[in-house]
Amino acid sequence: MALNKTEGLALDEGERLAVDFVEGILQPVPTCDTWEQIWNFQAQPDDLLITTYPKAGTTWMQEIVDFIQSEGDADRCRRAPTHSRFPFIEWKIPFLASVCWGSWYDHVKGWWDAKDRHRILYLFYEDMKENPKREIQKLAEFLGKSLDDEVLDKIIHHTSFEVMKQNPMANFSSVPAKIMNHSISPFMRKGGDWENHFTVAQNERFDQDYRERMADTTLTFRF
Incomplete structure (x- = not known):
């Protein structure tokens, strides 16, 4: 597992949250530091x-x-x-x-x-x-x-x-x-x-992306 150091994310004025990549996904450094424990987590039946x-x-x-x-x-x-x-637990499981x-x-x-x-x-x-x-x-x-x-x-x-x-x-x-x-x-x-944050053009781009990315599933959402 390779961690690639990157710029932090802003927390407050003058402070930044340190982040790294875990398997290509950006995560806070504390998550990266405990990734082995997260990966090895075993849920109990209850x-x-x-x-x-x-x-x-x-x-x-x-x-x-x-x-x-x-x-x-x-x-x-x-x-x-x-x-x-x-x-x-920010984690990964075999089927996801x-x-x-x-x-x-x-x-x-x-x-x-x-x-x-x-x-x-x-x-x-x-x-x-x-x-x-x-x-x-x-x-x-x-x-x-x-x-x-x-x-x-x-x-x-x-x-x-x-x-x-x-x-x-x-x-x-x-x-x-x-x-x-x-x-x-x-x-x-x-x-x-979302209408207060998306422009008409942004909404059209999202709708197109959504149609393309959700075309291979039976999962549907109501909007």
Whole structure:
């Protein structure tokens, strides 16, 4: 495995996050330094792995899973920040030819193919937004939990964007500003507003790229 030193990524004014390449994928140096451990990670039969592409609802799913496991106990879910309750592993597995910060296309298609060979529950952000109760119930059943309507409604409330944004155990406000400066870019950012960032030309380029890269899969997304 060759690591090629490259320029850092800006963290804050005057500071930069050191990065390197692992098998052609740009990663933070701490990830590179522990790559052998990550590569050799062996999940246990009762482990639960939340595998999401960065900024694709990861924290939302973590909170929902914790609330399901805690059967709606909000106090228990405030026992520690999200990043302490859910250790992150930026990793690679045999049936997925990319790591966490690699190609989004490879990530979503790889796990879509893998779901037919492994016990994987594939969830969609659009479905979660449309009917959170239905999707949380589906996830609870996958985890072997039977939750009544009162608990489900409590989970929906506590894992809503508005509540999580104010929750210091979920909004990453406990992370030092030199690592994550919320005044520059808040961690809790409401999605679905691509029209405010893409020009018409950029959107056309994206649509074309999406059609080409997703032509070889049965996976479809609602927009």
